[in-house]
Amino acid sequence: MEMMKKPQIKSMKYEDFKDNETLEKMAAELRAGGTNVVVGCLDEMIEWGRSNSLWPLTFATSCCGIEFMAVGAARYDFARFGFEVTRASPRQADIIMVAGTITHKMAPVLRRLYDQMADPKYVVAVGGCAVSGGPFRKSYHVVQGVDTILPVDVYIPGCPPRPEALLYGMMQLQRKVKVERFLGGVNRKEPKPDYLKEK
Amino acid sequence: MISNEIIAIPVAEYHDRMQQLRNEGYDFLESLTGMDWGDSLGVVCHLESTTTGAHIVVKTATEDREHPELPTVSDIWKAAELNEREVYGFFGVRFVGHPDMRRLFLREDWVGYPLRKDYDASPEVNPVRMTNEETLDSTPTYQLNADGKLEEKVNVIFEDGEYVINIGPQHPATHGVLRFRVSLEGEIIKKLDVNCGYIHRGIEKMCESLTYPQTLALTDRLDYLAAMHNRHALCMCIEQAAGIEVSDRVQYIRTIMDELQRIDSHLLFFSCLCMDLGALTAFFYGFRDREKILDIFEGTCGGRLILNYNTIGGVQADIAPDFVRKVKEFIAYLRPQLKEYHDVFTNNVIARQRLTGVGVLSREDAISFGATGATGRAAGWACDVRKRMPYGVYDRVDFREVLFTEGDCFARYMVRMEEIEESMRIIEQLIDNIPEGPYQTKTKPVIRIPEGSYYAAVEASRGEFGVFIESRGDKSPYRMKFRSTGLPLVSAIGTIARGAKIADLIAIGGTLDYVVPDIDR
Ligand code: SF4
Numbered sequence: 001m002e003m004m005k006k007p008q009i010k011s012m013k014y015e016d017f018k019d020n021e022t023l024e025k026m027a028a029e030l031r032a033g034g035t036n037v038v039v040g041c042l043d044e045m046i047e048w049g050r051s052n053s054l055w056p057l058t059f060a061t062s063c064c065g066i067e068f069m070a071v072g073a074a075r076y077d078f079a080r081f082g083f084e085v086t087r088a089s090p091r092q093a094d095i096i097m098v099a100g101t102i103t104h105k106m107a108p109v110l111r112r113l114y115d116q117m118a119d120p121k122y123v124v125a126v127g128g129c130a131v132s133g134g135p136f137r138k139s140y141h142v143v144q145g146v147d148t149i150l151p152v153d154v155y156i157p158g159c160p161p162r163p164e165a166l167l168y169g170m171m172q173l174q175r176k177v178k179v180e181r182f183l184g185g186v187n188r189k190e191p192k193p194d195y196l197k198e199k
Numbered sequence: 200m201i202s203n204e205i206i207a208i209p210v211a212e213y214h215d216r217m218q219q220l221r222n223e224g225y226d227f228l229e230s231l232t233g234m235d236w237g238d239s240l241g242v243v244c245h246l247e248s249t250t251t252g253a254h255i256v257v258k259t260a261t262e263d264r265e266h267p268e269l270p271t272v273s274d275i276w277k278a279a280e281l282n283e284r285e286v287y288g289f290f291g292v293r294f295v296g297h298p299d300m301r302r303l304f305l306r307e308d309w310v311g312y313p314l315r316k317d318y319d320a321s322p323e324v325n326p327v328r329m330t331n332e333e334t335l336d337s338t339p340t341y342q343l344n345a346d347g348k349l350e351e352k353v354n355v356i357f358e359d360g361e362y363v364i365n366i367g368p369q370h371p372a373t374h375g376v377l378r379f380r381v382s383l384e385g386e387i388i389k390k391l392d393v394n395c396g397y398i399h400r401g402i403e404k405m406c407e408s409l410t411y412p413q414t415l416a417l418t419d420r421l422d423y424l425a426a427m428h429n430r431h432a433l434c435m436c437i438e439q440a441a442g443i444e445v446s447d448r449v450q451y452i453r454t455i456m457d458e459l460q461r462i463d464s465h466l467l468f469f470s471c472l473c474m475d476l477g478a479l480t481a482f483f484y485g486f487r488d489r490e491k492i493l494d495i496f497e498g499t500c501g502g503r504l505i506l507n508y509n510t511i512g513g514v515q516a517d518i519a520p521d522f523v524r525k526v527k528e529f530i531a532y533l534r535p536q537l538k539e540y541h542d543v544f545t546n547n548v549i550a551r552q553r554l555t556g557v558g559v560l561s562r563e564d565a566i567s568f569g570a571t572g573a574t575g576r577a578a579g580w581a582c583d584v585r586k587r588m589p590y591g592v593y594d595r596v597d598f599r600e601v602l603f604t605e606g607d608c609f610a611r612y613m614v615r616m617e618e619i620e621e622s623m624r625i626i627e628q629l630i631d632n633i634p635e636g637p638y639q640t641k642t643k644p645v646i647r648i649p650e651g652s653y654y655a656a657v658e659a660s661r662g663e664f665g666v667f668i669e670s671r672g673d674k675s676p677y678r679m680k681f682r683s684t685g686l687p688l689v690s691a692i693g694t695i696a697r698g699a700k701i702a703d704l705i706a707i708g709g710t711l712d713y714v715v716p717d718i719d720r
Contacts, residue, residue, distance in 0.1 A: 058371045061398050062716040063423040065375070066467070066504055070493075073470075073486030088371045101716075105306055106376060106397045108331050109368055135416060138408075139401035140313050140320045141305070143327055160504050 027179050050094075051177035052082035054122070054170070057093035059113065061100030064127035067160040068099040076163040083170060090116040095173065098150070101129035101136055102143040114150050120180075122173055125152045126166065128159040135159065205243060205256045205652060213259045214270040217244070221275045224248040225255060226566050228276035229656075230682040232667055233286035235315045236260060240267045240290050242283075243667070245654060249566055249580065252587060256654070261292070268341070268349065271297040278569035281393075281690040289314035298354050299338045304396030304719055306332050314404055334380070334394075336363075356392055357382055364701075368397045372475050372705045375715030377689065379704070386700045391693040399719040406679040411437050411646045412511060414679065419505045421681060422717035424464035427456045428659035429681075430509040435590060436655035436666040440648040443512045447592075448636035452514055454591040455526070455629050457657070458622040462533070463492045464660035465615045465622075472612065472709040473544055476553055481544050488536055495525050511646060513639030526630055530623050537619065545616070554609035558695045558707035561606055568694070569687040572662025573614040574711055578606035584658035596628045608703075611710040645674050659684050661712055681720055685713035 060068055071078050072086060079085075087093040090113045102110055114123065125146050128134025136142040146152060153176060156169035208216050229245035241260030247253070261267045271294040273279040281303060283294045288302035291312040302309065310324050336357040344350045357363050357380070367378035376397035382390040402421065406414045418433050419426040431453055438445060470485030493503045498519040500506040508515050519525075544550050560570065565578040575582040583600045585593040601617040603610035648670040656665040665682030688711045695711075696704055 059369060061376045063420055063504055066423060070486060070490070070503075073490075074483045075487060075490045090369075101398060101400055103397060103399055104325065104327050105304075105332070105399065106368070107327050108329050109376075109397065111329060112331065113369055135420065136400045136402075136405070139405050140318075140325065141399050141401045149327065149329065162503070 023175060027175050047178050047180055050120075051174040054083055054094045054173065054177070055092065056083055056086050057090055057096045057113070057117070058086040058088045059096055059099065061102065061106060062129070064099035064129065064160040067163060067166065068097060068126065071163045071166050076167065078167060078170065081167065081170065081174070090114075091118060093117055094120070095122040095124055096150075097124045097126050098130040098146045098152075099126040101134070102146055102149075103141050104143065105141070107143050107149055110146070111149055122153045122177070123150045124154045124156065124169060124173060126156045126169070127161055128157060131155050131157055205258050208257055208259045210259055210261050210269060214272065216257070217272045217275055220246060220255065220257070224250055225253075226250075226276075228272075228278040228282075228569055229254075229663070230654075230665055230667060230680065231272075231279055231282040231286070232678070232680040233290045233292065233314065234258070234260070234669070234678060235290060237316060238262060240264060240292050240315075242269065242286060242292070243652070243669075244272070245665075245667070249582075256652075267292045268295055269293075270295050273297050276569070277564070277567040277694075278687055278690065281395075281686055285686075288312070291315070293341050295341050295343055295349065298340050299356075300340055301335070301338045302396075304399040306396075307335070308332075313401065318404075334365075357390070361389070366704070368394075372708060373715075374471065374708065374713065377713075377715050377718070379692075381696075381701065381704070383701060386702075388696045388699055388701060388704065391696050391704075393689050393692065395689065395715075395719050397719070398716045400716065402720050403679055403681065406676055408675060410674045411648065411676070414676065415510065416507065418681070419507060420716065421720060422659060422661070422664070422684060422714045423504055424467055424714055425460060425659035425661065425664065425684070425717075426504070426506050427453075427460040427508060428657050428664055430507075431457060431591075432655055432657040432659075432664050432666045434509045434511050435657065436653050436668055437511050437646065437648065439655055440651070440653040440668065440670065441511075441646055443640060443642060445512055445640055446636040446638070447634045448638060449513045449640075450592050451629055451633045452518060452638070453509060454593065454596075455626055455633075456508065457591065458625050459492055459495065459526070461622045461660050462619050463489055463496075465619050466492075468615055468709075468712045469540060469544075472706075472712075473550075475705050475709045476550060478544055478547070478550070481540070484536070484540065484543070488533060491529050491532065495522065495529060498522060498525065510639065512642045513637070517638045518633075523630055523633070526626060530627060533619075533623065537616070540616070545612075551609070553703075553706050554612055554710070555607060556605075557608045557703045558699055558710070559605070559607045560691060560695050562604075564691065564694055565606070568691040570662070570691045571687065572659070572684060573611050573618065574688055574691070575662070576601060577603045577610035577614045579604040582663065584656050584663050588656065590655075590657060592629065593625075596625050598625050608706050608710040611712075615712070647672060647674050648676070656682065661685065661688070661714070661717075683717050683720060685715070685718035688713045689718055 125131050130146045133142050133144040154169050154173045225246040225248050227247040227249050229247050232243045234241050239260040239262045243258045246255045284303040286292050288305050311318050337353050337355045340352050340354040361382045363382050367373040368376040378394040380392040402417045418429040421429050466485045466489040470482045473481035500508040560578050562578045562580050565575045565580050571582045586600050598621045601614045650672045652669040654667045656663050662684035664684050667680040668676050669678040671677045
């Protein structure tokens with residue numbers, strides 16, 4: 001497989017992607033564009049609160065899950081960033097971190113978990129397996145990336161991703177949440193993927 | 200080392216001969232491997248006698264590929280129960296007399312038998328099915344009736360009136376994606392049905408199309424808390440088969456790494472067990488100390504969890520310059536910490552009450568299920584591979600095999616805690632004496648293994664981890680099977696949990712300490 005050294009990101013320079021300041025600025029610009037003052041301020045506050053209290057679902061299928069646990073433990077401590085507690089019930093969770101390989105047998109279960117979560121909900125694909133099938137891409141029983149069954153918000157590559165990478169990925173998600181508008185209006189509407197349409 | 204000679208038994212005599220071997224003292228079914236030899240399908244069984252330590256390998260095969268049938272040995276060794284279901288799921292061999300012929304890992308509507316050589320792997324045949332799988336309360340079973348004909352019967356697992364609750368696959372206390380169905384009477388568990396396969400990644404089939412050095416990458420991901428051990432076993436098996444010598448330095452490094460990994464795994468076990476039983480503080484303690492080992496690993500291997508360290512003929516890189524110092528510091532640090540663990544958790548009244556006398560597994564059952572590792576040793580079965588078939592430099596160090604006789608949750612817990620201390624002792628004996636030498640033997644760029652079959656085992660974090668390779672002289676294996684350390688543990692859980700309270704299932708699962716990707720492979 002050909003390695004992509006510098007991935008192409010539409011509407012953004014590669015260097016900018018690694019630069020936190022640019023990202024923050026971009027988020028601010030996106031927010032400012034055409035906002036109603038009163039609603040906009042309220043919106044900003046809501047999103048600030050929401051982005052800092054994203055609670056993940058306790059979900060892990062394999063190796064990446066151990067790193068996910070490590071991020072939750074004392075040394076990396078994701079509670080610092082507002083991922084305070086993991087929830088064992090999908091009804092109470094905001095994000096699902098798909099940590100680990102998803103197999104054919106697991107796919108409908110994962111989908112059901114996602115469907116059980118309350119909106120607004122986010123999906124983070126953690127590790128090569130969740131991103132694309134990873135080392136098991138050629139296997140007969142592994143799903144080739146969770147984005148074939150769920151809409152993914154953030155991809156965190158690695159096998160397993162380092163805890164720092166996990167934190168970075170989750171902070172990217174926070175930014176994503178910050179530019180959302182809770183009280184009506186969306187910056188850019190993504191078409192609903194086929195697999196989520198009602199049958 | 201186990202002899203690699205295989206005794207072939209015709210199908211008609213198979214069951215009687217196996218019974219005879221059992222009577223001769225071969226009470227431990229080490230592994231049962233399904234095979235597709237092209238013209239025939241069959242099984243290879245590795246047997247061991249726990250009294251004499253003798254090994255024997257037998258095989259049997261049937262030429263009928265349309266309706267392959269073999270007699271079951273699940274009435275002789277309980278370990279065969281889940282293993283034969285695995286073989287049925289992968290090869291389509293039906294075991295006559297087996298009480299439960301469902302597929303173990305794959306969905307019931309899976310098309311074809313993936314480990315057969317003529318399996319069609321195209322995604323059109325088996326697309327990702329998003330429909331929820333139907334859970335059946337009964338299973339087919341095949342029995343011979345009086346006039347020697349095969350008859351399909353229905354074996355009911357759960358009656359209509361039973362109160363069955365479902366635990367998993369998404370449940371924080373199952374340690375991954377394992378699924379139980381439990382039938383309850385009040386709070387008491389009457390019956391337990393295990394449903395595996397939610398993380399079956401098809402590693403064994405993938406290995407058949409990889410070259411030997413490539414297969415190494417996948418073993419770390421089987422049981423990621425025994426990454427070093429798994430890869431050690433595979434490297435050892437290939438080295439023995441190909442006749443590659445490794446230097447003393449490598450043996451020392453591998454042994455030290457294995458023991459560090461064992462401590463790492465047992466610390467994680469401690470953390471998770473405490474968390475499951477409600478002691479969250481202890482979880483943070485365990486993880487804090489575990490990070491120190493991960494730092495040591497990172498310094499030498501570059502990875503924290505998936506280490507990719509052992510290679511065929513050596514190790515990936517020499518140990519880091521500060522490795523010795525860091526390991527010594529770590530041991531000096533961990534000793535007092537262990538005492539604190541015992542203070543906060545082991546001697547806690549609640550912990551004692553939830554563990555002592557709960558989930559007893561007898562020695563006979565442990566052997567019959569093949570439940571090695573801390574589970575077997577807690578029941579009084581001296582099953583440590585490091586003592587039974589020494590590898591690495593274990594024959595040169597002095598350590599105690601921790602044995603208990605109670606077989607309950609507390610004994611399993613204590614075995615692991617004391618093993619941490621033994622591991623530290625082993626490391627201390629070795630760390631100052633690592634001999635000079637190359638860390639990698641020169642190997643040919645393409646490694647081929649002479650025709651034949653090979654088995655090697657190591658003591659992984661939770662029991663005997665074995666690698667069975669059948670080679671046809673190619674650069675990739677004809678069949679590669681990993682003896683899972685976790686599969687015997689989950690097969691025993693039905694026996695252990697019967698009669699216990701539903702809340703005890705958490706303590707039982709926690710102390711068995713299985714890792715699900717290792718069960719499902
Ligand atoms: S990406 Fe790597 S570490 Fe993560 S689940 Fe897959 S194999 Fe395991």
